[in-house]
Amino acid sequence: MEFPTSASPQVIAGYTVPRVMFQVLLALAPVLAVQVYLYGPGPLWLVAVACVTALASEALALALRRRPSQAALRDGSVLVTAVLLALAVPPLLPWWLLVFGTAFAVLIGKHAYGGLGQNPFNPAMVGYAVLLVSFPLEMTRWPVPGPEWDALTGATALDALRTGLRQGYTMQEVRAGAEFGRLGAAGSEWVNLAALAGGAYLLGRRIIRWQIPVAMLAGLAVPAALAHGLDPGAHAGATFHLASGATMLGAFFIATDPVSAATSDRGRLLYGAGIGLVTWIIRSWGGYPDGVAFAVLLMNLAVPLLDRVTVPRIHGHP
């Protein structure tokens, strides 16, 4: 009897990229739910706008590059980019700005470099950075959560902390403001908890591994705790930093994007720690309220070096 042949190994687990991406989207659901609870339906609308824009941009890019589009559109990676960007921007952002940011992320951040697996920078953070640099006002106006969420928009807690301290207010005075919650920023501390829950799910399902999130959180929390210990009046503590801004979203969903991250275990520890540290530096002394996006992009730049210097010792080698 005759049989078709195939190269070894003859069987693979078949845990495919679309399934990985679907799990990531599933883990983002609590973040979206909390945002909707806090800020109303705005985030839902933004997620929808971003997803449609991302799929259209992906299809356009694939057509321009003359690549088959079906499988690429279905792999879900572009939806993860879209949802991450939509969840990272302020919920009241004008929709056309998000269209611009998403299209930029997909067309320039991803496909200009060769598409899935080739982009050196996290596409969602490329889109975010372009929006933040181009439209700083719209990108930093967050609603203060509460029943009359549509009435109040203002600075985020990270913003208020930096400007307040620079204007000579004491830490106590600054933190008495409405932007602050129990742990960190009002509202965004709940978003952070939701992202932490989603991240724990991804860790449990082994979709992501622990090195990057743990290193990033440590890279942020350790210097924050040290600075706070030395000068509590000038520096917020570790808890505040962990529960504010895009910390948890960054640690579990953005920094863990494997394509643009370092690839060895040791490299990932350094990569994550670098993101945490740069985030803390930008938050403490930089010109922007949150530093996660820039920290991720800066560490993306360091990835080729990290990959080069963190090759593990091969079995049988000295």
Place this chain on the structure above:
Amino acid sequence: MHRAGFRMSARPVLRGGLRLESHKARPLEHSVQLLPAPSIAVLALDQGSGEEARAVVTPGTRVRVGTRVAAGIGAAADLHSPVSGEVRAVELRPTASGQGTCIVVASDGRDEREPGLAPLNWSTLDGAALLEALAGGGLAGFGGAAFPTAGKLALARVAGVELLLLNGAECEPWICCDDALLRERASDVVLGTRVMLAACGATRATIALEDDKPEARAALEAALAAAGDARLAIVVLPAVFPLGAEGLLIAAVTGREVPTGALPPEVGVVCQNVGTAAAVARYVSAGMPALTRLVTVTGSGVRRPANLEARIGTPVAELVAACGGYGDTPPAARLIAGGSLTGRALATDAVPVTKGLNCVLVATAADLPWREAQVPCIRCGDCAAVCPVALLPQQLHRAARADDLAGLARFGLTDCIECGCCDYVCPSAIPLTAGFRAARERQQLHEAERRRAVETKARYERHRRRQGEQAEAERRAFEAARRRAQSDGAGRA
């Protein structure tokens, strides 16, 4: 009484690897079934080591059971006829490795034994004499590599190894012929181990097997107790793929890593398969060279999975027939020689059993689903997490795609053991192992070309030098002649 020593390692015995669902239960439901001799035995000159033995018979030669039909050379052991009859042809035939020269023997059905085959009084022989005797038995690595056993033991003896490691770690999830062997013929394994100890000069032997073989372990303990040889011990390891790979097993048992490019004797160890030990035992106790082996015939595509004792040269089709033939629902989709991870897909069931063939996996589409379409690498690093030799397959993949020879060398292409773990977990369904195999071939080609270029250059330079020397000599001769002519002329003047 001898007490078998145990060690359950506290540290992880293997970096990475896979814990795979076992499919060993069904063939092990029955005891080993002895297959009748084939009417036509097809003896591949390459029994699995990649090198062909040299045929010493021609069509028409009369052979008996145990007659040597091919002489060992390099990585090929002697080959003997498993039946009595007549050589019909020495020709190219499909084999487990694709295609190779085979000696085709038509059996006369009488199974006459070669005269002069007698038990070996091994305990009276010294190491060198024992090695020479073993070399005549056609013994080769039954784990799959089919490297000549006597040659491996001789290398070990020269290097002065301390430990003989018996590999009973059958980590492929479908293969269970070693399990069956240990359950039913543990005393053969123990005897063969003692013979090989004497031959290689090691001071102790350790038989390694996994914790998913309690019956085999019990049988082995009983056999060890009966033998009462304190130099022999058992080590039980967790069932993780690919722990049965020689270098990884040595590291798991001894904590020593065989240096890259070196052989196990470098760290004082020689490794042999338990099936090989049983074959050695048969050779010394009955005088019979390696003529049969145990083969697992399994998969949902065969009606009655079983472990068979088949003569070398029996066509795989006869093994399947002995197991009730191919099933209809669902039909067999692929025929694999070896296991689901490292096995080779056969194009036909006309290939013969070789000394290296441990399993015939008749797989349905449900047993071994076809790969999904490949998508780009997303650098997730799952491959690196499971790589048992700590490579970064994602980086090797990138270097292979770019044909970056320096990158391939830096990321350890030659250290890849082709176990397939990286492929197994890759969410992008990239055929990484096949890519590395191809890259290695390109690397070797490139290396050969480079060597040829260096040789050509050297040859050219020698040629130029010779030419230069010749020209110089001619010039000198001319000068001398001119001077002579001048001085002659001056004399005349």
